[in-house]
Amino acid sequence: MEEFRRAIKPGRFALNGWDMSAAFTNIPYIYYFKNTNSSLAVDFMPSSKLRASFLKTLEEFPILVGHVKTDADGHTWVDVNARRPNMPEYLESHSTVHFCDLESAGYDWNAFPGKIATVGAFPSQGPSGTIKLANVSIIRLRENSGLILFVSASHYVVDGVGYCAFINRWAEICRWMQNGATDEMPPDRQYTFDRLAIDRCLPASRVPMSRAMTNVYDTPSYLGHFLAWISPKTRGDITNTAGRLMNAVGHVFHISSASLDALRTLIGKYAAKSQRLTDNDMLTVLVGHAIAKGMKDDATGNGSRGGFSSAIQQAVYRLFGQATDFQTMMVLDIRPRISGLAETRYAGNCVTCIPVVSKTDQIAHENIPGKDLADLCAQTRFHIRETTAELIAEYHHIINKTPAMFGHAMAKGITTVNKVVVSNQSRFSLYQNDFGNGIPAWVSPIPVFYANFASILPVHPSANGYNLYLTAEKHVMANVLRNKVWNTYVDLVY
DSSP: OHHHHHHSOOEEEEOOHHHHHHTTOEEEEEEEEEOOOTTOTTTSSOHHHHHHHHHHHHHHOGGGGOEEEEOTTOOEEEEEOSSSOOOOEEEEEEOSOOHHHHHHTTTOGGGSSSOOOSSOSSOOBOTTSSBOSEEEEEEEOGGGOEEEEEEEEETTTOOHHHHHHHHHHHHHHHHHHHTTSOSOOOOOOOOBOOTTHHHHHSOSOOOOOOHHHHHHHSOOOHHHHHHHHSOHHHHHHHHHHHHHHTTEEEEEEEEOHHHHHHHHHHHHTTSOTTOOOOHHHHHHHHHHHHHHHHHHHHHHTSSSOOOHHHHHHHHHHHHHOSOOEEEEEEEEESGGGSTTTGGGTBOSOOEEEEEEEEEHHHHTOTTOOHHHHHHHHHHHHHHHHHOOHHHHHHHHHHHTSSTTHHHHHHHHHHHOOSEEEEEEOTTSOGGGOOSSSOOOSEEEOOSOOOSSEEEEEOOOTTSOSEEEEEEEEHHHHHHHHTOHHHHHHOEEOO
16 A cells, blocks of 8 residues: 555646536446356456556546545645545455346346445545545455446546546556566556646637527526535535435336337438438437426326426426426537547546427427427537537636536526436447456446436447436336337337
């Protein structure tokens, strides 16, 4: 440990609006590794190599051992103290469950009797009384038949690209150690955590944000000031409590390449000849339809009902009438949109949510016509195309005006009921993590993230299509599961 402390470079990382806008969530994944070599009775992903390579990787990602701190003006930073590092939680245990049991159950969360994820969707103080910026739990399965690896990183300091960079690097170093470490260690990938990397790459010119973006990111509120004023620990406690009140449930679905082709054929009949129909656009619209209809049925009594958000919706409907708009918040990585940013290998937060506002009656239509699907895909593509470097520069200016700006966006997210957040994570290198004994047989999100969230996930190299992860309030999810259009193209995994 003393050697590790000497290797850590102390520093202070001042978090910006990009970090704080995403800081209310974690990035958690569960990896299932199968021991396919019966001769590896002891040496399958050995504990000593996993631990040693983990510490070696932290040397290259020192921000993950920092302490989150704030001042009286609301500025937040991560302090890396080599003598007093905020070490990630790192647990290892053994289970009586055999890998074959999990495999035969299709990796259903309920197939494992214990708790796999040690943290949930929201960063909060754990038993140590501090916010850990990374959490790891290793569960060795019966007869060394396999291993479950849970890894979570806080959005305070990294986004999905940074998260994958850390896991990929950990696997690379561990694989090198397993191979005898006879050659030189794989060269440092040279990721940067300098928060000014974005500033240096942004263009000087800016264009105004849309009305929907302004409404989300530049509309101050008392709730926003409160959320920005409280400490990160208190904010984490509040979000965790709110998450439990929502009574959300999660499911993993699969859409095959054949189903995507069928959906593309249907939409293509009504799309303009020049319209680009991407998998992302079609899946974003399909998810939006499923959640929007599920929420509408929940609130109007056409389906299963009784949830927490349903009670809020029904109160609003009684006062003001039914909401006519539905908001899809598309998570976009700005690296490909800013010249030179990807080349910096910046591992901090580079994602924003772009609001796409649709008419509820259109997106939540029970048998949504192909023409409406085509129009919604075109609308989605328009907003992606309009997210230019100049628009991102304006967004950057807005979210960094004051330390409280992230709180206003967070408040808007809490008070906007008719919405879904869609994150396309299909390019994440989740199945490239080979610690020396092969890639994972399955990668899963945690059972529950937060209500009204969806992610588009990659599949194992042996499969095709995409996995879709949805979390919604229990009664909304019940309506999603009986949605005819959704079930036409999508299969329930668990």
